[in-house]
Amino acid sequence: MFGAGLAAASAAAAQGPVLAAQPVSAHCWFVQGGAGMATAANAAFNSNAGFCATRAGVVLIDALGTPALGAALDALVRKTTGQAVKLAIVAHFHADHFYGLQVFQAQGAQIWASGKGRATLALPVTQERLEQRRRDLAPFVNALTRLVPADRWIDFAGAREWPFEFGGMKFRLIDVGGAHSPEDLMVWVEGERVLFAGDLYFSGRLPFVGNADTAAWLRAIDVIEPLMPAVVVPGHGPASRDPAPDLALTREYLAYLRQTMGAAVKELTPFDEAYARTDWSRYAGLPAFEAANRINAYGVYLNLEQEALK
Numbered sequence: 555m556f557g558a559g560l561a562a563a564s565a566a567a568a569q570g571p572v573l574a575a576q577p578v579s580a581h582c583w584f585v586q587g588g589a590g591m592a593t594a595a596n597a598a599f600n601s602n603a604g605f606c607a608t609r610a611g612v613v614l615i616d617a618l619g620t621p622a623l624g625a626a627l628d629a630l631v632r633k634t635t636g637q638a639v640k641l642a643i644v645a646h647f648h649a650d651h652f653y654g655l656q657v658f659q660a661q662g663a664q665i666w667a668s669g670k671g672r673a674t675l676a677l678p679v680t681q682e683r684l685e686q687r688r689r690d691l692a693p694f695v696n697a698l699t700r701l702v703p704a705d706r707w708i709d710f711a712g713a714r715e716w717p718f719e720f721g722g723m724k725f726r727l728i729d730v731g732g733a734h735s736p737e738d739l740m741v742w743v744e745g746e747r748v749l750f751a752g753d754l755y756f757s758g759r760l761p762f763v764g765n766a767d768t769a770a771w772l773r774a775i776d777v778i779e780p781l782m783p784a785v786v787v788p789g790h791g792p793a794s795r796d797p798a799p800d801l802a803l804t805r806e807y808l809a810y811l812r813q814t815m816g817a818a819v820k821e822l823t824p825f826d827e828a829y830a831r832t833d834w835s836r837y838a839g840l841p842a843f844e845a846a847n848r849i850n851a852y853g854v855y856l857n858l859e860q861e862a863l864k
Contacts, residue, residue, distance in 0.1 A: 571599045573626050575634045578785045578793055579746035581723065582606040583634060585618075585627065586792060589841075592619055592650050598691050599623055601650040604750045604787050605631050606743055608721025611640030614663070615741050615750040616789070617654035620694040624654020628661070639663045641720060643727070644704065645752035645789065646735040647674045649683050653695060655702040667704035668729060671737035675703055708739070714777065730754060730774040734766045738774070742781060749781060749797075753789035757800050759841040761807065762790075763850035765857065768808045775805050807837060815855040819862055825855050 575583040584604040592598040597620070604615040612631050617624050631639055642658045644667035645651060655665060674680060680701065687695040708716055708727060716727040724744040731738045734753045741750040749755075754774050756762070763771075778786070779801060786797040794800050818828030829851055837843055 571597050571626075573599075573623075573630045575630055576793065578604075578787060579743070579748045581608070582743055582746055582748050584750075584787045584793060585630065587618070587650075587790065589791070590845075592687075592691065594691050594694065597622065598650065598653075598687075598694050601790055602787060603627055603651075603654075604741075604748075605635070605639070606723060606746070606748075607635040607637055608723045610721030612637050613720055613723070613725065614639045614642040614658065615787075616645050616651045616752075617642055617658060619650035619653050620691065621654055621656055621699055622694045624657035627654060628657055641666065643667070643739075643741055644671065644737075645740070645750065646738050647671045647680065648735060648753070649687055651752075651789065652702070653684075653687075653699055656700050659702050659705075664706065665702065665704045666706045666708055666727075668727075668731055668737040668739045669707035669709045670731045671704065672707055674735065674737055675701055728777060730770070730777060732767050733770040733774045740774075740778075742783075747782075747784035749778065749783040749786045751778065751786050751788055754778075755786050755788040755794075755797070755800065756804060757786070757788055757791045757794040757797075759791060760837060760843050760846050761804050761850075762842070762846045763808070763811065763853055765853040767857065768812055768854055772805060772808055775801055810836075811851060811854040812858065815851055816858050819855060819858045825852055828855070 573585045575585060577583050584602055586602050587600040588596050590600060592600045601619055603618050606613045612635055618627055639658050640663055642655060642663050642665045659665060684701060710716055710729040714729055718725055726742040728740040728742060730740060738752055738754060740752055783797055785793055785795050787793045814832045834847060
């Protein structure tokens with residue numbers, strides 16, 4: 555079964571986009587997916603993945619959104635570093651970031667993720683999303699595509715960070731769970747000052763908030779800023795070598811969503827009315843505004859309603 559799955563992934567990878575390794579430091583690279591949603595037309599390549607070469611092999615951060623992309627990523631890692639992936643870290647279990655894991659698992663790589671991800675994988679909606687993607691993203695996601703759990707579930711035990719060393723390089727896993735997903739984590743590469751931030755960082759565009767916990771997201775920004783990273787690699791979009799403006803924009807936007815939608819909830823104003831009367835001019839010119847802003851505002855409105863009920 556593993557062999558058939560890898561053969562199918564390799565065949566589909568041949569039909570998919572060409573991945574390019576972009577260097578971000580002496581030992582780390584990333585691949586950048588396209589803008590927009592995952593579709594069959596873009597072979598579901600809409601997210602990023604990163605990797606760092608160490609003396610003991612490659613540490614991978616996320617595995618992209620299909621086994622085909624995982625196979626293409628594996629080939630690129632080997633070409634770029636001359637090494638295989640030995641450790642794969644999952645930033646969170648959203649479909650566009652981890653469906654490529656089975657390629658690396660079959661080759662013996664260890665898979666690590668936040669322990670909070672166990673519950674996410676067990677949710678019916680996670681399996682439903684796989685079935686939906688099998689229908690919409692064939693042949694790139696198909697009957698051989700599996701949901702792959704971690705070999706090691708990291709228990710932060712109340713701590714914010716979990717340091718480890720691999721192949722002579724020092725890393726830190728940073729628990730920011732509860733913001734974009736229950737199991738969010740970021741990967742800090744200490745000697746290189748590179749932060750792989752998952753979907754908690756957006757570069758030069760409006761963030762996609764959805765039903766995220768914006769209060770937890772603001773706390774996550776508080777964690778990022780003191781690191782003073784030289785480079786931040788987001789889950790989507792280009793890497794940033796000047797992260798301060800992006801962090802400031804995200805903080806300001808999330809706070810504005812909470813302020814405006816919170817006032818509407820407090821006043822019992824229906825969402826459509828509240829949205830229409832809100833001044834969005836500060837953000838209307840940003841990339842992804844049309845696609846994301848109304849969804850973001852509605853998600854925050856609903857979450858603040860729930861907070862009010864509690």
